[in-house]
Amino acid sequence: MTSDGLFDLPDSAPELPRQPGSGSLAGNEHASAPxxxxxxxxxxxxxxxxxxxxxxxxxxxxxxxxxxxxxxxxxxxxxxxxxxxxxxxxxxxxxxxxxxxxxxxxxxxxxxxxxxxxxxxxxxxxxxxxxxxxxxxxxxxxxxxxxxxxxxxxxxxxxxxxxxxxxxxxxxxxxxxxxxxLQSLTDDDIGVLVDRAVTDERGLAGAVTLSDEARDHLVRLAGGDGRRALTYLEAAAGAAQARDHAEVTVEDAALAVDKAAVRYDRQGDQHYDVTSAFIKSIRGSDVDAALHYLARMIEAGEDPRFIARRLMIHASEDIGMADPTALPLATATAQAVAMIGFPEARIPLAQAVIHLAAAPKSNSVITAIDAALSDVRAGKVGPVPPALRDAHYAGAKKLGHGHDYRYPHADPRGVVEQQYAPDDVDGTEYYTPGPHGFEARVAERLQAVRAVLRDRRPR
CATH class of the missing domain: 3.40.50.300 (P-loop containing nucleotide triphosphate hydrolases)
Incomplete structure (x- = not known):
């Protein structure tokens, strides 16, 4: 007995098979086994x-x-x-x-x-x-x-x-x-399994043959799953024999199998290809295509949190200020998904996809931050203008910190003529509003604000 008493050898402990080399396969090769x-x-x-x-x-x-x-x-x-x-x-x-x-x-x-x-x-x-x-x-x-x-x-x-x-x-x-x-089986691997099962004595033993078209159809439907391929083959052979066919045709296979396997490996190319098509469909405002790819991800067992994260990114990257409600909606969707999980999570995910795909589009947010980052990385980081520097500590005023700072709320317009950016980038416009949705209104407002900020004529 171990020190914690967990592994006593109780009388009820099951006796294991005595013959070496036995396995779960033993006794499962009878004719009625799958x-x-x-x-x-x-x-x-x-x-x-x-x-x-x-x-x-x-x-x-x-x-x-x-x-x-x-x-x-x-x-x-x-x-x-x-x-x-x-x-x-x-x-x-x-x-x-x-x-x-x-x-x-x-x-x-x-x-x-x-x-x-x-x-x-x-x-x-x-x-x-x-x-x-x-x-x-x-x-x-x-x-x-x-x-x-x-x-x-x-x-x-x-x-x-x-x-x-x-x-x-x-x-x-x-x-x-x-x-x-382990990796998903290739189409060639699936083909070997199917061909072997048709002729092997443990399988169909040559009771039927398989047309090339039916073979290709079964391989495609298997989606890299060997067990699924043989299950479909067995069903198709049964359909053929019920119709007195010596050869399994593609019609027999279609009759026996009415649902295609979703070929989608969460760590492989299909994961990235479907995700890419999903986002590009939303970006392109094709609601129906976006819902199709969402359905493929759901059916393939994709993590709903991953889908929700992609939607949050898309809400800022491809919609941004054209519809400022996109990001809060995507964030709320992520919270809903985390709380309820599948299958109910498909509903808020679909709502978010529809909203984002139908929303006006703008990439101005990502363009603006990337342009600003590019300048910073290039060394355009000049000193902060004296008027904006911290003036709350002793001696700051002697250094000129905060001198001539103009308080925007003191102006009826809420904006004052003032330099905020360092000299190296003063006047640079990183953010260029798009003409769609809410951002068109932002563009009008920003044009007026920039005109005031840069009107620094001596008064």
């Missing part, structure tokens, strides 16, 4: 994609070939082989495999599994691979419960997550883990 389950690779040689993790000399190869205890975090999009890779690690290292889902397991289940693994290690010397799927769904307490098993090497932990582990996994567990990033 195609994606039946077609899971049985060896590393059958694994499609993720070759960057399996190259000779790579950390994962060193762990597998050396048959050493390990703690691994697999981070990647759905359907990229995280569960399969975990089971293959177990098989290749001749360890038992126990799978726990973070969706349903609690602290007690985690402790029982680790206690059982400790019993097996002490009794027979057989090590256990504990696979935790969707580990980001575990609470801090649940993740804490994994630490004794990891620290004492009672289990070799393999945890999978679709979320950034730097934000979703506790630091003590992350620091003890080898973090491996």
């Amino acid at each position: 195609l994606a389950v039946r077609m899971r690779p049985r060896s590393l040689d059958e694994l499609v994609g993720q070759q960057h993790l399996l190259e000779p000399g790579s950390p994962l190869r060193q762990v597998i070939d050396g048959d050493k205890p390990l703690t691994i975090l697999l981070w990647g999009p759905p359907g990229t082989g995280k569960t399969t890779l975990a089971s293959l690690i177990s098989r290749h290292t001749n360890r038992r495999f126990v799978e726990v889902s973070a969706v349903s397991a609690g602290v007690k289940e985690v402790r029982d599994v680790i206690a059982g693994a400790r019993r097996a290690l002490a009794g027979s010397g057989v090590e256990t691979v504990l696979f935790v799927d969707e580990v980001h769904r575990f609470s801090k307490a649940q993740q804490d419960a994994l630490l004794p098993g990891v620290e004492n090497r009672w289990v070799s932990l393999v945890a999978a997550t679709t979320e950034n582990p730097h934000f979703s996994v506790i630091s003590p567990l992350l620091s003890r883990s080898l973090l491996l990033t």
